[in-house]
Amino acid sequence: MPRGSSPIVRRQRLGVELRRLRETAGLTGEQVVDQVGWAAKSKLSRLENGRSRPDLADVLDLLDLYRVRGRDRDQLVAIARDAGNTRGWLRAYPVMTQRQRGYAELEAGSARIREYGLAMVPGLLQTPEYARARILSSRPLSKAATPSAGVPAPRPSPAAGPVTELPAPQEPDTEVAARLARQTILTRIPDPPRYEAILDEQALLGRGAPDDVRDGQLAHLAALTQLPNVTIRVLLRAATVGHHFIPHTGFSIYHFPDPGDPETVAVETLARELVLTDRNSVERYACVFGWLGEAALDPARSRAWITARIS
Numbered sequence: 001m002p003r004g005s006s007p008i009v010r011r012q013r014l015g016v017e018l019r020r021l022r023e024t025a026g027l028t029g030e031q032v033v034d035q036v037g038w039a040a041k042s043k044l045s046r047l048e049n050g051r052s053r054p055d056l057a058d059v060l061d062l063l064d065l066y067r068v069r070g071r072d073r074d075q076l077v078a079i080a081r082d083a084g085n086t087r088g089w090l091r092a093y094p095v096m097t098q099r100q101r102g103y104a105e106l107e108a109g110s111a112r113i114r115e116y117g118l119a120m121v122p123g124l125l126q127t128p129e130y131a132r133a134r135i136l137s138s139r140p141l142s143k144a145a146t147p148s149a150g151v152p153a154p155r156p157s158p159a160a161g162p163v164t165e166l167p168a169p170q171e172p173d174t175e176v177a178a179r180l181a182r183q184t185i186l187t188r189i190p191d192p193p194r195y196e197a198i199l200d201e202q203a204l205l206g207r208g209a210p211d212d213v214r215d216g217q218l219a220h221l222a223a224l225t226q227l228p229n230v231t232i233r234v235l236l237r238a239a240t241v242g243h244h245f246i247p248h249t250g251f252s253i254y255h256f257p258d259p260g261d262p263e264t265v266a267v268e269t270l271a272r273e274l275v276l277t278d279r280n281s282v283e284r285y286a287c288v289f290g291w292l293g294e295a296a297l298d299p300a301r302s303r304a305w306i307t308a309r310i311s
Helices: 007-024 029-036 042-048 056-065 070-084 086-090 098-108 128-137 139-144 172-187 201-205 211-224 279-295 299-308
Strands: 112-117 163-165 194-200 230-235 251-255 264-268 272-276
Touching: 007 042, 007 056, 007 070, 007 098, 029 042, 029 056, 042 056, 056 070, 098 172, 098 251, 098 264, 098 272, 112 279, 128 139, 128 172, 128 211, 194 201, 194 279, 201 211, 201 230, 211 230, 211 299, 230 279, 230 299, 251 279, 264 279, 272 279
Parallel strands: 112 194, 194 230
Antiparallel strands: 112 251, 163 272, 251 264, 264 272
16 A cells, blocks of 8 residues: 555645745735736645645746745655655555545555544444445435535635535445555555544444444454554543533544644545644644543453444
C-alpha cells in the first residue's frame, strides 16, 4: 500500500503556502490572475483553498511571480507534484471508488488516525458483511438525491476546507472491495499508522446490522485489538463525556509525518463529506476526542466487553 504524502493534504498545504506568499507580496487575487494571464479568475481561489488538483505549470507561474527561489522553491514544487499525483498514488490500490477515494488519500499518508464511531463501526474496522449492510442500507437515498430545480447548492466557507458532494454509489461488490483495500494500511509493512478508535455502545449493539453480521463484526474487532498499532475502546451508554457533552457525529482525525501538513478532520454527513484543516476546528474535535477517551473503557476492559457480547 502507498506510504507517503496524501494528495488531498498536500493540496491543502500547497494552498496555505501560496496564499501566504501572495499576501507577503502584497497582491490581491485579481492582481495575481491578471499578471499571470489566467483566463479563469477562480483558478487561484481553488488552488489557495485546496479544492483543485494543481497543474505544475500554474504553480511555477505563481512562484515566478512571487520570486520564490532556492530551497523554498524546490520544496513547494515537490509539494505540488505530490498534490497532483492522484493517479500515480491510486495505482497502489487494487480497487478504489470515487466515493471512498478522499478517505483513502487521508488514511494512506497518515502517521496517526483517531476515529470516533457514534452510530456505526468506522470503515477501517468493518467486516465485508458489515460493510455490505451499511452500503446497501443507504442505496434508496440515491434515488431521492435529486437537486430541486432552481435551488443553488450551498457555498462552503473557504476556511472550513473542501466540502464535496457524495458521488453516485458503485456496485456493492466494488464498494466493499474498495473498503477492504483501505483497511490494509493497518497491517502494512513497514510503518503502519497508529490507529485508535473509540466506539459508542450503540455502534456495536445498535441497529447497524443483522444479528449474525453484528456477531461477526464483534469477533473481528476482538481480533484487531491484538495488532500492536491498533487500540479500540468502548464508550458505554452510561458514561459521562466531559461535562455531559453529547457528540454530534462520528469523526476522524488524521495526523501526518510532515509537521507542515495540517492535521485534518473528516466528517461524513448524509449528503456531503466535510474536511476541516483550520486549527480552531481541528482543536475542537481533538478536545472532544480527549473527553471521549477519558469516558471510555480502557483497552483491556474494552476487549473483554466486546468478547463477552459475541454470541
